[in-house]
Amino acid sequence: MIEPLFRCPGQQIRPFSHSVGISARCCSLPLQRVMTDFGADHAFGKVPKKLQEHYGIEMPVSTIRTVTENHGQQMNSQRESSTLPVVTGCQQQIVEIDGCMLPIVTTRTDKGDKRKKKILHWKEARLALAHEEGNITPKFDATFGGSVDDAGHSLLNCAVTAGLGINTQIHGVGDGATWIADQMKKRFGSQASYLVDFYHVCEYLGGASKICAANDEKNWMDVQEKRLKNNEHSLVIHDLNPFLEGDEIENSKAPVRSCHRYLT
Template structure:
């Protein structure tokens, strides 16, 4: 169930589970199990000591991070019209990418959890894109840095 939930929309994951295993699972149960598993995996990867870069890696790696403010909506607890309990607030969404020079397929990550998380993701996408012990890196932190 978690495999299907991680790969596609939760409603589609429930359909696939019904097709493959012949069992009915509520969409919310699929969502909750997938998110719980993702949180556990994320916590474990953060707690692990970073592995040293021993492979040479790609020659040049280009990485970039940029943020923008996005509006978010929360519905407060209570009864009655949910529109009256609606709270709108803004949060920074940070997008990170990395790719070897000359590649047209970057590795992406995004977060609403702040700059520390964005920094953690920058390392993850860089390693996935080919960062190694001998890699030269070109970093850009937003479009203003590209001038």
């Protein structure tokens, strides 16, 4: 059976039986997958060499770019059109989202030495995932440089793909960033709860322990961690209060205040 083909603009699809699945400007679905995989990970100009090295296939850069961008547009259309299905869905899902800043370098177009015209920008990439409880294969989505609402929509898209329904309970896990908790509430409403994950809290506690218990950091940390696991965060905050740095101390040198603010 012949695989579905990608048709380049203005090109008609004709049946063929070549084992690789290539005819005049047309590529089989498996070949499209390979090109899109390489095209998403590398500059388009490097993909022909990858194809030749791994599969022995020669393909022009223009075709690789057209195929990759075509599938990218389709993926974007799918995620923008996803809505909450009115179905029962799975019983419970675990969802997460987080972001990190990535450096982007651009070059001005005016005349002169291009090496001196490079400009460094920072954009936030946000990765979302969702999976049904007990399922170890998450559904992923991501945004780059968009708003927090875009990121929230990508999280919803993951949840829908993973089987979200009107009766599904959402267990959100992440760090203490306000925008994440806000998006959880906006996208899932009363179906969701949000839990600040243990790892992120312990990072802040570790910094505070050097001030609160300089001579007994390990035991102090053990006590606070047990309290956190029992949802006794008010006791942790109480132990931080006597060691709070003054407002005149800059944030980078005030680990107790940072931890206190994070928890409160």
